[in-house]
Amino acid sequence: MHRLYLIPTLLINVVIIFIPAALTIALAFCRWDGIGTPVFIGLANFRQLFADRVFWMALGNNIIWTAIFLTVPIAMGLLAATMMLIARRGSAFFQVIYFLPMVIATAITARVWQGMIYSPLTGIAGLVTRAGFPVPNPLTQPATALYGIAVVDLWHWWGFLCVIFFAALRQVPQEQIEAARIEGASFWQMLRYVLLPGIRPTITLMMIMTIIWSFLVFDFVYILTQGGPAFSSEVLSTLAYRSAFYDLAVGKAAAVAVVISLFGLATTAFYIRLQAKEFDQ
Amino acid sequence: MRLIESRTTFVLTYTALAILLLITLFPIALLVLNSLKPATQIVQSPLAWPEVYRWDNFVRAWNDARFGTTMLNSAMLAAMTIVLVCSTGSLTAYVLARRKIKSWKIVTFYLLATTTAPIQLFLFPLYFGFAKLGLINNVFAVSLIFTAIYSPFAVMLLRTYFLAVPKELEEAALIDGATHWQVFSKVMLPIVSPGILTVALIIGLYSWNEFLIATTFLQRADRFTAVVSFFLLSGQYTSDWGEIMAAALIIVLPVIILFVALQRRFIEGMAGGSVKG
Known part of the structure; x- marks a missing residue:
């Protein structure tokens, strides 16, 4: 009887996600233009990918992206959350403002940064340049495009982590904090020996999610640079999207999607093992 | 409670928090400020206060992005x-x-697993499948x-609200002769309605802001969502940044x-799913 309650959710999920996902895995071994009949070609898509410079660049960019987002926003979030814990007064206000970028559509955030900050014509960069300190638009330089995008995503994202860490920090037992304080612990000692260990499960979970999300990043790259200039900011998800809808190489796109999923799968498996280990202790 | 009592720590803390506040608000302030300026003044300086308030930026933005239609599409899609x-x-x-069914663990695990699946893993067959079925440009199909x-x-979020409801309530209703459906719809649903409201808000926000799916599946001008029409407006139709910011x-x-x-609802809802304990 209660089984019937699950039918709507599972039906929608299976039709929209599960079956197409299974088809994607099958298509990764086919050549298909999206219209005709798929032709089985074995591992050719993967062989082609592994010989493709752009694929390795995209993968490398995803790894750089992961490294940036595993460190900068997590450090910023932890530090700000700890300071909010010290400040107490006004923490609710800070929290709301820091969180604000999360509710703004990515397309809008991207355009504001593009036009009002990075642009050499209408942005702050242009203003600074005209004042005699030339600042190139980071999005148009192959060496900096990826970092230019990352800054936008950082602005959008770090407050979310801050709010999560702050919520976790408030659950660290008062007695522990009090005891450390009586023993004369400094700010850094407090952070290192009491607060961070107290919220370790939350930090671990956020790091795992960061890795998974870093391999999914799409919106900001697609809107700001479309992977350019010269593929310098290409990531796997934009590569897959372009292959499928611009080049109609759906088999290749499917192969890239499988690669992205493998990273997610490996990360999830690692997390489950970690959880199990902690459970055993 | 105060962690550390030194006055310098206090001043430093507030200074750092205020700097972060400014960094967060700066782009948003630029957005608001420049939405009121003529394009020619933005080129001179994005920071300057508007010489004249160009309220007509909003009128032109509304017409050029066809917000009359596209906002309605976004609202319908969200609803x-x-x-x-x-x-x-x-x-x-x-x-x-x-845990009404034996396989609750498998179902929970399956649903959790799909949250980590990249959209690209199911996007391409879904798109070409929908295209074959004539479901492109169909707002209902996108809402599915x-x-x-x-x-x-x-x-996952609603589950925590249901878990907080005492079991006795359900049992009492069953003893009083309620059917299983009545227990769910007449007893449980009203109690968890705050949770449902939170979910509604966040889902509404996500679908209002969504870009990748909307831009892929809604390609005809009269079916665009507001965000997609904004994206196109700012990409090709105009370089008037006053209008774009409006x-x-x-x-x-x-x-x-x-x-x-x-x-509080937004923050607890969006962050709540991820915080354990």
Whole structure:
């Protein structure tokens, strides 16, 4: 009887996600233009990918992206959350403002940064340049495009982590904090020996999610640079999207999607093992 | 409680927090400020105060982005997704929270697993399948995709609300002769309605802001969502940044007002799913 309650959710999920996902895995071994009949070609898509410079660049960019987002926003979030814990007064206000970028559509955030900050014509960069300190638009330089995008995503994202860490920090037992304080612990000692260990499960979970999300990043790259200039900011998800809808190489796109999923799968498996280990202790 | 009593620590803390505050607000301030300026003045300086208030930026933005149509599309898409996610999600969350079926563990794990699946893993066959079925440019079909993507999150969040309801309540209703359906719809649903409201808000926000699916599946001008028409407006149709920022403000303002008014629901809902313990 209660089984019937699950039918709507599972039906929608299976039709929209599960079956197409299974088809994607099958298509990764086919050549298909999206219209005709798929032709089985074995591992050719993967062989082609592994010989493709752009694929390795995209993968490398995803790894750089992961490294940036595993460190900068997590450090910023932890530090700000700890300071909010010290400040107490006004923490609710800070929290709301820091969180604000999360509710703004990515397309809008991207355009504001593009036009009002990075642009050499209408942005702050242009203003600074005209004042005699030339600042190139980071999005148009192959060496900096990826970092230019990352800054936008950082602005959008770090407050979310801050709010999560702050919520976790408030659950660290008062007695522990009090005891450390009586023993004369400094700010850094407090952070290192009491607060961070107290919220370790939350930090671990956020790091795992960061890795998974870093391999999914799409919106900001697609809107700001479309992977350019010269593929310098290409990531796997934009590569897959372009292959499928611009080049109609759906088999290749499917192969890239499988690669992205493998990273997610490996990360999830690692997390489950970690959880199990902690459970055993 | 105060962690450290030194006065310098206090001053330093507030200074750092204030700097972060400025960094966060700066781009938003640029958005608002420049939405009121003529394009020629933005080229001179994006920081300057408007010489004249160009309220007509908003009129042009509204017309050029066809917000009359596209906002309605966005609102319809959000409404349909909210109804679908809340109705199907609360049913599933109830069954999983109360462990009404033996396979509750497998179903929970499966739903969690789909949240980590990249959109690209199912996007391409879905798109070409929908194209074959004539479902491109169909707002309802897109709301079904949103439902599939967002419902695992909604189920996990609603589950915690169902878990907080005492079991005795359910048992008492059953003893009084209520059917299982009545227990769910007449007893449980009203109690978890705050949770459903939170989910509705967040799902509404996500579908209002969504870009990748909307831009892929809604390609005809009269079916665009507000965000997609903003994206196209700012990409090709104009380089008048006053108008573009006005269009941005039109989309963002209702969201920000709602967020500030109901901040706790938004923050707890969006962050709540991820914090353990």
